[in-house]
Amino acid sequence: MHSRATPYLLVAPLILFVGVFTYVPILTSLDLSFREWDFLSPDRPWVGLENYRLVMSSQEFWNSVRVTALFAAISVPLRLCLALGIASYLVREALPQRLLRGALFLPSVTSTVAIAVVFSWLFATDYGMINAALAALGLPRLHWLQDPGLALWVIIIVNTWKQLGYDIVIYIAGLQAIPQDLYDAAAVDGGRRGHVFRRVTVPLVMPTTYFLLMISVIEAFQVFTVVDVMTRGGPAGATDMLVNLLYRVGFTLFDIGTGSAIAVLLFVLLTALALIKSRVLGRRVHYEA
Amino acid sequence: MRRDTLWSWAALAAGLIFLSPVLYTVVLSFQSVEAYYAGGFSFTLKNYAQAFGQYDFLRYLLNSILVSGVVTLGGLAMAVTAAFAFARFDFPGGNLMFAAVVATLMIPSHITLIPNYLTLARAGLLDSYAGLILPALANGFAAFFLRQYIRGIPRALDEAAYMDGARPRQVLWRVIVPISRPAILSMGLYIFIGEWNNYIWPLVALNDRDLYTLQIGLAQLYKENPGEDLVNWPLVMAASTITILPILLGFLLVERHLVRGITMGAVK
Numbered sequence: 001m002h003s004r005a006t007p008y009l010l011v012a013p014l015i016l017f018v019g020v021f022t023y024v025p026i027l028t029s030l031d032l033s034f035r036e037w038d039f040l041s042p043d044r045p046w047v048g049l050e051n052y053r054l055v056m057s058s059q060e061f062w063n064s065v066r067v068t069a070l071f072a073a074i075s076v077p078l079r080l081c082l083a084l085g086i087a088s089y090l091v092r093e094a095l096p097q098r099l100l101r102g103a104l105f106l107p108s109v110t111s112t113v114a115i116a117v118v119f120s121w122l123f124a125t126d127y128g129m130i131n132a133a134l135a136a137l138g139l140p141r142l143h144w145l146q147d148p149g150l151a152l153w154v155i156i157i158v159n160t161w162k163q164l165g166y167d168i169v170i171y172i173a174g175l176q177a178i179p180q181d182l183y184d185a186a187a188v189d190g191g192r193r194g195h196v197f198r199r200v201t202v203p204l205v206m207p208t209t210y211f212l213l214m215i216s217v218i219e220a221f222q223v224f225t226v227v228d229v230m231t232r233g234g235p236a237g238a239t240d241m242l243v244n245l246l247y248r249v250g251f252t253l254f255d256i257g258t259g260s261a262i263a264v265l266l267f268v269l270l271t272a273l274a275l276i277k278s279r280v281l282g283r284r285v286h287y288e289a
Numbered sequence: 290m291r292r293d294t295l296w297s298w299a300a301l302a303a304g305l306i307f308l309s310p311v312l313y314t315v316v317l318s319f320q321s322v323e324a325y326y327a328g329g330f331s332f333t334l335k336n337y338a339q340a341f342g343q344y345d346f347l348r349y350l351l352n353s354i355l356v357s358g359v360v361t362l363g364g365l366a367m368a369v370t371a372a373f374a375f376a377r378f379d380f381p382g383g384n385l386m387f388a389a390v391v392a393t394l395m396i397p398s399h400i401t402l403i404p405n406y407l408t409l410a411r412a413g414l415l416d417s418y419a420g421l422i423l424p425a426l427a428n429g430f431a432a433f434f435l436r437q438y439i440r441g442i443p444r445a446l447d448e449a450a451y452m453d454g455a456r457p458r459q460v461l462w463r464v465i466v467p468i469s470r471p472a473i474l475s476m477g478l479y480i481f482i483g484e485w486n487n488y489i490w491p492l493v494a495l496n497d498r499d500l501y502t503l504q505i506g507l508a509q510l511y512k513e514n515p516g517e518d519l520v521n522w523p524l525v526m527a528a529s530t531i532t533i534l535p536i537l538l539g540f541l542l543v544e545r546h547l548v549r550g551i552t553m554g555a556v557k
Contacts, residue, residue, distance in 0.1 A: 011383075039407075095297060100304050107311075224399075246402070
């Protein structure tokens with residue numbers, strides 16, 4: 001029928017590319033993180049843990065850790081709560097619901113750069129629409145992207161606006177998988193709407209929540225584009241995410257060793273997060289639909 | 290009935306408010322810069338002429354189409370053949386390789402940034418189309434998704450074809466691919482959109498302006514403007530519209546395929 005080599009030949013291109021561009025680079029990053037190198041000089045001396053010591057003692061790194069963690073801690077729950085609330089209203093397959101779903105989903109396939117540019121305009125100090133609206137209400141204009149206390153919130157708003165539709169679509173699919181008779185039973189028992197939502201919907205949609213939580217935390221720790229376009233990490237490091245720091249150290253300072261150390265630390269952090277979450281949440285994921 | 294109509298209007302209004310930033314972008318792109326700063330409105334196509342002519346956005350558009358197109362076709366070819374093998378063949382190491390492919394979904398891509406830059410520099414492929422395309426070809430999600438889809442196709446179909454003397458390649462092309470067309474289309478869109486919007490890799494791999502994709506061109510145009518309130522916003526908005534529009538039009542045509550592709554993968 002077919003030779004034993006057939007399946008290997010079929011998977012070969014994919015495995016080759018995954019190996020060359022994903023798995024080998026992990027090892028390369030690890031190796032480079034123990035060396036000192038500026039990308040140009042012919043030798044790359046081994047410096048042991050020096051790069052890690054440097055990173056761990058730098059204020060810039062801890063600032064990025066704090067900013068990124070804060071970003072994740074605010075934006076992930078915000079996205080999931082909004083998405084589940086909205087999804088439970090849009091779960092029906094009627095025209096208005098489908099239209100609104102389409103509108104909400106659109107930003108998630110739109111260019112992040114374009115969205116960042118457009119929101120830079122919305123939040124611009126003198127000619128921006130948000131400030132024009134504030135001024136019309138008699139409120140003072142705010143320096144949204146220049147104020148260290150506000151800039152991170154702007155980034156969170158933009159990110160939420162962009163990603164919300166994706167979360168909603170996934171939640172709708174999860175909600176549609178809940179058997180209708182459970183709602184019927186709850187209705188027979190005279191459950192109030194909020195009560196049914198808490199006691200039936202939330203626990204039953206847990207596998208979806210778990211999935212979204214996992215990918216959105218990983219995503220939050222990798223946020224880069226919005227920040228690079230809107231603030232480039234500023235003002236005063238208030239929006240300086242880990243990947244922005246990594247990009248700056250690796251590709252503008254060409255400090256390959258330190259950049260690789262940051263990459264490895266971020267990699268370890270995300271892997272640890274994924275493992276912890278599957279341990280802790282794994283026990284609480286009920287009722288596989 | 291009346292309640293439904295009310296719902297429709299409310300939904301439409303909510304959708305428009307939510308999308309107002311995008312709608313404003315399009316409106317503003319037809320505004321002349323003088324009128325914009327004077328607070329009036331006058332319709333003009335000058336911003337587009339300027340973006341396409343003076344600022345090379347036509348070239349960026351073609352670059353984006355070329356790179357995303359090749360990544361989509363190449364990525365699909367790899368994913369479909371591998372998915373076929375993972376779904377239909379029992380071979381030593383198969384499960385391990387499949388696990389390694391799926392694990393790439395969880396591996397943060399930034400860890401590959403510096404090493405891939407070095408690999409391509411060594412191969413002399415920085416500042417080339419190949420340098421943009423090669424690292425983006427392997428798509429773990431597409432391989433995973435298509436494998437699940439192919440497993441749902443009755444094996445009897447394959448076996449009938451083998452009985453008639455077909456070879457695996459023919460079974461793939463004549464049986465599996467035609468039946469999987471909706472799934473392949475969904476994944477094609479998914480890959481194309483992802484690559485179209487890709488930013489950090491071209492940012493790292495390109496210096497040559499002639500190779501800029503739309504994302505890099507737009508970011509550059511915006512960053513090179515003097516200060517936030519001196520920006521030529523109508524021009525920037527025309528460039529943004531050019532960057533968004535192809536995906537927007539495609540989205541309106543094939544929203545269902547796209548949404549299905551994304552949700553099916555997630556709910557599995």
